[in-house]
């Protein structure tokens with residue numbers, strides 16, 4: 001058994017623990033993810049909901065994605081770091097952990113890229129993984 005991974009927000013008020021083995025990891029270039037992170041993409045480690053143990057208070061921000069699915073971001077109310085996102089209709093039973101919040105994110109390897117058509121020229125991806133212009137269905 002590998003040691004669990006730990007992570008948290010920038011100020012340390014919110015900490016979390018997840019298993020070393022993630023279901024998958026992905027990178028999304030949609031405009032919502034760009035606005036949420038202030039960067040060219042949101043890179044996330046994907047876990048079954050119950051695998052993410054959160055210590056500390058988070059606030060939530062809800063929005064409706066282009067797909068029509070409601071997405072909830074969880075963030076630290078003190079420093080504003082985005083930490084997790086969920087979408088019960090779009091990604092049932094899963095929690096996406098924003099990869100940069102992990103204390104050691106070296107094991108995160110995005111397996112695919114979504115909304116590649118929105119990628120800004122200054123944010124490059126690994127060309128060897130599948131790229132989807134939008135959100136793949138099914």
Ligand SMILES: [Zn+2]
Pocket residue numbers: 009010011012013014076077078079080081
């Ligand atoms: Zn914080």
Ligand SMILES: [Zn+2]
Pocket residue numbers: 028029030031032033034042115
């Ligand atoms: Zn996105």
